[in-house]
Amino acid sequence: MVDYELIVGLEVHVQLNTQTKLFCGCSTLFGQDPNTATCPVCLGHPGALPVLNEEAIRLAVVTGLALNGSIPPVTRWDRKNYFYPDLPKGYQISQLDHPVVGGGYLDLPAAEGQEPRRIRLTRAHLEEDAGKSLHDETSGTGDSRIDLNRAGTPLLEIVSEPDLRSAAEAKQYLSELKLLLEHLQVSDCNMEQGSLRVDANVNLHVMVDGERVATPIVEIKNLNSFRAVERALEYESQRQLAAFLADGKRIGQVPKQTRGWDDAAQITRVQREKEESADYRYFPDPDLVPIQLAADWVESLRARMSHRPAEIRQRLAGDLGLSDYDAGVLVAMGPACIAYFEQAIAAGGDAKRVSNWLQQDITRSASELGVTLDQFPVPPAVLGELVARIGAGEFTTAQGKDLFQHLLSQGGSVGEAAEAIGIEAVDESALDELCQQLIAAHPQVVDDIRGGKAQAVGAMIGAARKIDRNADPGKVRARLLELIQST
Amino acid sequence: MSRTALESRRAFAEGTVTATELVETCLNTIERHDAKLNVFLTVADEQARRQAADLDRRRDAKEPLGPLAGVCVAVKDLISTRDIRTTCGSRILEKYTPVFDATVIDRLKQADAIVVGKTNLDEFGMGSSNENSAYGRVANPWDLDRVTGGSSGGAAAVVAADFVPLSLGTDTGGSIRQPAAFCGVVGLKPTYGSVSRYGMVAYASSLEQIGPMARTAADCRAALDVLAGHDDKDSTCSRTPLKDSSWNQSLKGLRVGWVEEHWTDGISEGIAAALRSTREWLEGQGATFVPVSLPHARYGIAAYYLLASSEASSNLARFDGAHYGLRANVKAEGRSGNGLEQMYSQSREAGLGPEVKRRILLGTFALSAGYAEAFYGKASRVRRAIQQDFLEAFQDVDVILGPTTPTEPFRAGEKVDDPLAMYLADVFTVLANLAGLPAISFPVGFTEHPLPLGAQLIGRPFEDRALLDIVERFQDDTDWHLRRPSSLNS
Amino acid sequence: MSQTPIDASVVKRVASLAKLALTADEELKLAGELRQIVSYVEQLGEVDVTRFEPLAHPTEVLDSLRADQQRPSLPVEEALRNSPQHDGTCFLVPPVLG
């Protein structure tokens, strides 16, 4: 049994959430007809010049801050020169020496029985995307078709240090990064649409006679799903181990190899050797000027850090009393879920109950309807009211579900729904009167409850049954707690 | 002699002449004489006639007219014109018709100037003699066997020969001023960032500007007023406006720098003599001369050719046969293996001329792994040194006077086989491009032949108008700019 | 700066980076010209440049930005107008492999 460790660093290309491209006013919308979102600038027509989209810089800085990176006072543009038909200028505008973000790290939440892990980042830089080459075997001509709609789309390339130690950890890093980007709303991270693309640098540290030996680094391209990343890394660690055992080649003894992930065959393949691809002849883009990132402007963007997953989890678990597990699930459901959750509790819904509704009925209904939560037919304020009134005992749980179904199909307010399906809200005045009477009679119990012993309320429920034999213990309990805790 | 731009504008506005007559005269002259000069690559006769008719209608309707209304303008074929072929003097763009206008073309149209056609140039602006055009060289109107200079040779010749009163050139290392000197006209390279480069096909983006060429400084000023100003389509276009000049009345108190280093570089006797008399004239006007030193000036050509070629190697990568322009017929056997590679290299091989290839190679070399710091990097630092030399000199002087070129226009073919000798023709002009300064060339005399002789004034950043004022005073008092070549008289 | 050797192999490598197909004659001729130009520009080696920062732009314009607002794109016919080969929707090029 050979003792070895997998060493992985990831380069993640994230498409930023802008309306328009990085250097021109063409739309970045996915799925437009080929070459209809192009102009002289992104077609690279002779004489056309780039002008930077300010929103791209803002989103890059927000991401950099969220990743604990440093934002330099000035950031600059370089040209990366190479020929490819999806690159109409013959160079890509990118950043080499003065990237918009330096350093940083991402903490991975600790899984059960594990230590939390901090993954260090090297940098993050902005660059323009290339267009798309479509090879159509059936056309008969053998030509490639080039669509330049995507050319010039803003990408943030986030480069990690080689801190990842397993395929599972790489996947966890990507999940956490994706969640961060989604909650900050800097990217929609739609992998099917290519909004998040991953390259991996992989090698092994193999123990040979008590000494760690590094194998040659391989870059894997074309990783278009988390599953592909995981599979490719698993595959590559076995392949590299076998190669090392066969030839003993160490890092530096062979040139860095680029391999592509073949999703159909579930293997990596050597990509065609591009003999001069190594020499990109970077130099400062003379058509663009440096951008100052004023310290006070950067500081003003820190407000958005409250949208980081870690902060939201803390808020949900700490301030709102959800379990760590529930907080984690809601955050993993994305920013639309958190927005829904926060609006529903603002409308009076209890956090734990709203969380349950979100994880169960709402998720199920939304997926049946094929809608996202920001388009969900029952607005969060309505759900919040429904949950509050169920909690106050106005409706039973079963009635609540009926009301929810009605709201889902018919819309309207909770009151309208109750009327429409003939549910009479219980007259609350008798219950209120009873509870006020009990509170006045049991000051010691009230103090205990306020002191945190909610279970003390049992004493008053017994007393309530002595005053009104028909009193519903559940409703009395809920109303009592509500009245005591709200004063 | 035909009208200047300002005279055309006045005559048209006053009703002495129609725009249609101005255009027809111009088209007629091109028709009769251009075979000798080879200036026009494309004549935009249809568009020009349509625009003239519209202008005549608007004048009759007493609608407001722009500051260049009725002025026929020729434009260097390196500037993008919507629906008018733009070749850049290259085979690779022989059939390229832009879908957009350069900002300067927008502004000319806004000013009611009439673009009559596109003028010949060294391919992509790379050359100092106009012998590097894929469409043949331009002849110097003063002596058809001599070069016009370059790369804006067509734009200079067309004004010298009186086809049009005004043209637009571009200047990366002297491409406006050197041909202006060789053809006996005024040419201004504005301060870097004062005129939008949007739509100028880039050769070396950090060095070049579009500028006017005309017989008089007054016409250049009228054009500059239309061309200059911030453009939100060009990131390198400044928001700093051009400064007003204090030399529009008198030159008393003007401090003129006289660069010691310039006088050791083998300047022809004719040019030296013409400069001495220009100096005497300036002193007669109350200007004082101050010796200044530009210690790094002698490295200008080396730094310039490295930087310009480096930028060019990247700027011209887009001409690869993929999306526009010439695509070589890739042979059938190439289609399987590396048809794409063949498309690239064969299209570039067939479409680009030898000087363009030479500079692309030099630039690719200067940026390549292992050489970039020693060549591109070092040249960028020398560029800073040259700029600082100028900033120091301008603490003591308002402008710097010197020769535009070391020699009179040379004979066609004389230097084509010696690229380095050709590069040295730009020794005095590249400095202003490296430092981003405004510079003007203007006629200051003639050889016995006669061949025109030019002088160059360099100014502080954004003080372009000071240069125009000084030349305008000079032209008020001298008549070098009024002499016209006789080569087209027959 | 030491004399940089420019031989046919350097020219070949640089030409391949720049996608220029050169004949053997051209390669030889250009190697000679490049050698001459490079030895001329090597005079920059005389300058002590350590105290000068590189200058990429002669006028230091900063912060040229545009708002994230959509502007009209070209109709597809215009986008493809100058294309040597297209199918009405896409540019066509010889097959892109790998």
Ligand SMILES: [Mg+2]
């Ligand atoms: Mg990248």
Ligand SMILES: [Zn+2]
């Ligand atoms: Zn565009």
